[in-house]
Amino acid sequence: MSDALSGAITLSGGRMTEGVVRVDDSVRRPVTESSAFVADLLKIFELKAFKGAPRYLGQADGMDIFSFLPGEVPARFQVWEDGQVSAAGVLLRAMHDATRGSKLAGRSPVVCHHDAGPNNAVFVDGVPTAWIDFDTAAPGSPLEDLGYAAWTWCIASKCTVPVERQAEQVKILTDAYGLQGPERGAVVDAILEQQARNARFWTELMASPETSPAEAEVLASRIVWSRAELAFTAANRPVFEGALA
Template sequence: MTENVEPRVPSAAGEVPLVGGRVTSGVVRVGDTVRRPVTEASSFVAELLGHLERRGFAGAPRHLGSDGLGRDVFSYVPGWVPARFRRWSDRQVAAAGALLRAFHDATRDCGLVGRHSVICHNDPGPNNAVFSASGGGLVPVGLIDFDTAAPGEPLEDLGYMAWTWCVSSKYAGVSEGAVSGVGRQAAQVRLLADAYGLDAVSRAGLVDALVDRQERNARWWRSRLTGADDAGARRRTVERIDWSERERAFTVAHREVFAAALR
């Protein structure tokens, strides 16, 4: 649900459309800012980003107000945002886990969390991470697209991150064989948990959290079928539902491999 920071050709007005988003359209870059249409989440996002700035969390854009054209204005976070899921190195996975932990820690004891522990990003996949060069390679250094952020518990975000950064069977590599592919995925789930600093009690619930996020993703896309107003949009929505359900079946079939890696 992100807008890729890789731009198209600038428009006549100097606005550069940002492509890659699956939900929000009309997002553009103007100089060192990003403009997004105002949504029901705008007020919460503005409060959250203001809180993160005050806490010194550097891995998120800054909310800069509105432009008078019905759009929120954010600082542009330079770097590379991948348009597709793929395999990630151990170093990249570890950096993602550390980034998520820093984000969660910055929201603890915040007035926005209510009865929950933290604010969850709720979509911390690689497609919502900004990568920058560090030590000879690209690593995630920031998160973008906070439209679905809400109070929650750490495992909600970590389960989604374990799925989209480590498991995603679409990229498991059939030629490797199921066991070797799953073993590599499970090792990275453990690496993610280590980098996040997940305690033993929470580790026991991570696989369940992963499966829950796969189920929730399928339900979310299924709820959007009625709003798919053309055949192409409906086909893409059905594909995302089917993919989420295949991912869930894959994870459940190899649940013990993942659980064993976390013990």
């Protein structure tokens, strides 16, 4: 181990990237094909004074270096309070606004995180204050992130919370984000697309076991879960659309 990595603390929780460590007040991740894009994105956030993301500090020893954000990252999805859901919506909107009109967004409205779930949020005193893990960030529509966030922050097929209450939290998230007009009618479609996309993602990994980040049994369980979430949302579509109307 190099002197720079002596005393490194392994950070667990990531499903796709291994070898992430904390060194003092920095986090280091192996360089990937997305490293250059992520570096440029975090520089935009810094330029726009968006504080809800790590700062990019450069590269060393084949590792990207980011500032460490104090706080807690949830180990699993759970039922969130309205204030936490609302804060996530505000944070998502601020992140998108920081990228509007940027070269990275290109012809798309914004740069999307594409994995803006609670598992990629840093909580301080119980409130989500920052996003981490931007490896899947890319130009896109705000509805892509909003659909995924509405799903992962508000909806759960196996949850004992009534679907009407889940729909209310989807509205809370959407209101906090500030989505207005006809686009509100597309939120449920966006949720369904992200659930279907998740099922496809894990199915594609299942087809390439030699490069998969998880065992076949784990992948199979994620596929089953994604499909169950999709079926639940589709069956209760009128409830979710009614809450957003």
